[in-house]
Amino acid sequence: MKRRDAIAKIMESIDNELIVCNIGFPSRELYDLNDRPENFYMIGSMGLASSIGLGLALSQPEKDIVVIDGDGALLMNMGSLVTINACKAKNLTWIVINNGAYGSTGNQETYAKDLNLSEIAGSVGFKSYDFNEINLKEKIKDDKCNFISFECEAGNSTAPIIDLKPTAIKKRFMDIL
């Protein structure tokens, strides 16, 4: 399975949850699969999806927040693991799609290809899971700050570039809150 199908699997469990999605092809593929105002697409600042998700989770405690992140982005912001774990945001679910590659820049390998990311998150203190062994909806609703690793193969789809202005993404997202 490649990333686009992984995102489609994730979206099967999504109703009105707010999503923060990693920069590049992940956001393009989500936009192509299931565009909705509740999606915040990152157009820049690789690595910060989880941090944006945490800020959102802390300021909107009644909403469920799902972060769709990538392994390369996680490696760029490893400090986020300890900050998010320390904050114990009960409404935050952090999914890292680990395809072992910097997909948007041409599928160069990442150091994560040989790492067990859920074990690393677990060692920091997270409740951590492998996507294939859980019911995602249950984890979103269980009032715990969960970390979920979703292993898949490298490769991009032909999803187009997002034709929304960043300010339009922001406005429609904030309008529903």
Next chain:
Amino acid sequence: MVKMDSSEAIYNGLKDAGIDFIVSVPCVNLTRILNMIDEDEDIIHIPVTREEEGIGLCAGAFLGGKKTAILMQNSGLGNSINALKSLTELYEMPLLMIMSHRGTEGENICGQVPMGISTPRILSAMDYQFFKPGTPEGAYEDIKNSWEISQESGKPVSVLLEIKYW
């Protein structure tokens, strides 16, 4: 006006600007203000591991309806530049940046000097407005007004607090 000390002026400015979400990486000169923020139940304060991470948190909190600020050393500006441009500015999100401006007159750690000298020029090159208040009264006014300026411009606004300010 009641006379404020250097840390009280910052706290009062933040409160009167309506700031209710703060991220921080500490500086020795920010010790008292960070304690005051921690004791305020109406402000969410999240210490972060690196300033760039804090810029991400502030973006998310702004989306969630908060008025946001980052408290840090000016060294943290260097750690945040891409996030400020490619996130905060790209999406036109307001942000207040309170910086302990090290490497200025009176600095006794040589490692702070190169970034200290370059900090105002970096902010100018980024086309970001900044204030350099010399007194608590000035800092209060600048901080109180900065959120609104940031909201109007869609760019971060900084308040640089040099060593002699404290």
